[in-house]
Each structure stands twice: as C-alpha cells, then as structure tokens.
Amino acid sequence: MTSNRAANISIDLTALQHNFQQVKKIVPDSQVMPVVKANAYGHGMLQVAKSLTQADGFAVAQLAEAIALRENGVDKSITVFQGFSSQEQLQQIIQYDLRPAISQLWQIDLLEANQQASSINVWLKINTGMGRLGIQLDDVQSSYQRLQKIKLIDQSGLMMHFANADEPAHISNQTQINRFLKLSELYKTQTSVSNSAAIISELFMRQDWVRPGIMLYGSSPIINKTAAELHLKPVMSLQAELIAINHLKKGQTVGYGDSWTCPEDMPVGIVNIGYGDGYPRHAVSAPVAVNGQRCHLIGRVSMDSIAVDLREIQAVCGDSVECWGKQISVDEVALSAGTISYELLCNIGRLL
Numbered sequence: 001m002t003s004n005r006a007a008n009i010s011i012d013l014t015a016l017q018h019n020f021q022q023v024k025k026i027v028p029d030s031q032v033m034p035v036v037k038a039n040a041y042g043h044g045m046l047q048v049a050k051s052l053t054q055a056d057g058f059a060v061a062q063l064a065e066a067i068a069l070r071e072n073g074v075d076k077s078i079t080v081f082q083g084f085s086s087q088e089q090l091q092q093i094i095q096y097d098l099r100p101a102i103s104q105l106w107q108i109d110l111l112e113a114n115q116q117a118s119s120i121n122v123w124l125k126i127n128t129g130m131g132r133l134g135i136q137l138d139d140v141q142s143s144y145q146r147l148q149k150i151k152l153i154d155q156s157g158l159m160m161h162f163a164n165a166d167e168p169a170h171i172s173n174q175t176q177i178n179r180f181l182k183l184s185e186l187y188k189t190q191t192s193v194s195n196s197a198a199i200i201s202e203l204f205m206r207q208d209w210v211r212p213g214i215m216l217y218g219s220s221p222i223i224n225k226t227a228a229e230l231h232l233k234p235v236m237s238l239q240a241e242l243i244a245i246n247h248l249k250k251g252q253t254v255g256y257g258d259s260w261t262c263p264e265d266m267p268v269g270i271v272n273i274g275y276g277d278g279y280p281r282h283a284v285s286a287p288v289a290v291n292g293q294r295c296h297l298i299g300r301v302s303m304d305s306i307a308v309d310l311r312e313i314q315a316v317c318g319d320s321v322e323c324w325g326k327q328i329s330v331d332e333v334a335l336s337a338g339t340i341s342y343e344l345l346c347n348i349g350r351l352l
Contacts, residue, residue, distance in 0.1 A: 007240040007273040009351050011043055013051045015233035020052055022231055023212045026199055031056035035213035042349020043217055043236055049074050059211055063089055070096045083107055094118050101125040103133035111150050119154040128176040130163045140183050157190035165197035166223050173203055197221035219341040220331055237325030238348055240273035242290055242317055254307050255299025267310040271321045276303040278347035280337035289327040291319040
C-alpha cells in the first residue's frame, strides 16, 4: 500500500548492512537473529530480511509476521516471541517450520497434546526479572523436563530478556544474569540473552544467539550515548517539503493555542508533515534540516504541518526538509517529544 501523504521515507540498506557488521564485530562467536517485528521497526520487514543475507535467522513478535516471511522466501530460522495460543496456531508453527518461544505453562500443555510426527525447535523463555512473558523461575526445571519428553520437539533452547539493558550499570542486569546462569548451567543447550543494548554494553557474552533490533536501524539503545558514538548509521530518512514562508511581526503568534510568540520580525517556514503522518505531536523545539541547514520547530505540531524558525538560514519554498535521517538523529526528535525512537520509527513506517 502506497501512502498518499506528501511526506516520504527512504531506507538505506547499505547503512543497515553496516550496522549488522557492527553487531558481528562485538559478538563474532554468536549467531545473529535480527529482530524484524513491527514491520522491521517501520523499515519494511521483507526488504530488511532479504537484505540481511548474512543473518543466521530472524525474530518476530507474532505468528502472522513469521508466516509472511516464510511465504516470501525467507528460509532461515524464525523465532516467534509470542509463540502460539491454540492447536491451530501450533499446527502453523509446525507447517512453516518456525521456532516459538514458550513462556506459559499452558503452551507446554498444547505441545504435549499434539500428535504431529514432525519436529520443531523451541525456546523456553525464562522470566528472570522482566515480568512480561516468561516461565516463572520456580517452574523452569519442571518445564524444561516436560519439553524434553515431547517427541514433537527436537531442541529446547533457553532465552531471557533484560529489563534495564539501556542502563548498563543498573543493578537488575547482574541479578537477571545470575538467575539465568543458575538455570542455564544445568542444561547443555542453546542460549539467547542479548538485545541491542546488551550487545553494545557486552552485558552477557557467553551465548549462542543474539537478538539485535533497534541498533540495526541506526538508533542508540543506550541512555546518554548517541548512535554516532556507537558507530551506527541511520537507515531511515524522513523527508518533507517547505511549502510556505510567512514573514511575521514581533508579537505575532504561531499555531494552535498561540503557543509561540515571535520575539522579533522573522520568517517562519511551514512544512507539510504533521501528526497525521506519524510525526510526534508533542515534539517541542525539535530539530529539522531545511535544504541541509539545521533549524527547529516553533509552536505546536498540527495534523498536516509544522512551523519552523528560519531566522538563521536561507530557504525558499520547495526546499527539502529532513525531519530525521543522516543530519537529524531520530533520537534527538524522540527526546524533544518525550518518547523513544522505537515509537517514532514504527509510527512513521506506514508511509512506506
């Protein structure tokens, strides 16, 4: 589906591949499953998966995403974080040769009841502290033993997810690691622990599979660290157009609620992008680049437009405006809106 909005995005697959190589530099001995859930964080799941030819597998959140990958020619291992919720979905897991994460005891019940002759690999996801999806610590040993007895299952790996990897020094990180090690050392099986933040921080290096997500798309997963400092390149560029220049007098206001007042006579640019396109409505003084020149938002974000301060730059109607990309970091824009880059990238991705 093609968007009929004026703003547009472009995807730099060369930058994507560069970021993948950054992962390999940090964890050369681990297999890599890029996370391509939520349409690859808004970047286009199919084009991302087909571009990352060196990936050892992929990970998605939902079964439908995994099936879409399979039906479009992706033949590598595909992990499904949310697994399955019925025998019908389990049959699809088997049919498409997918690897579900088992995070609930009733999912093991469904596996035990299945009489299929085929075999699949699974992950036993352990709740070491995230408190979202995962087998509770007291149930891990019995759950693993149950999985070992199911003929349908070929291999059962162990998986966990950090709650605070974006803060490498957070005390809970080591607590989670200790809990995972205590259990994983009981079994000689595959392990998967690290997301992007944990990979970069090298929180846990002894694992078979890593799961990079946001770092592949050129955004920083670490608090107080920029993507450039982490040698990551932006994959998505969001572009719009300068469609009007208003020469306003000192004291005139801009936008809904008279939220910004001109401190002097000044030019104000109007750009054809707004929250109707997925640009964050709550952005305050967010940076943009007009024809390569950095300036910032003034006033509130409207549904179809934003206003920008043109006092320090040269601009004419028709100039290209980068809202984020190579010059303007999506992390900066997210900070101005009180959110995270993940949300912005996913929201804007519908323009693809």
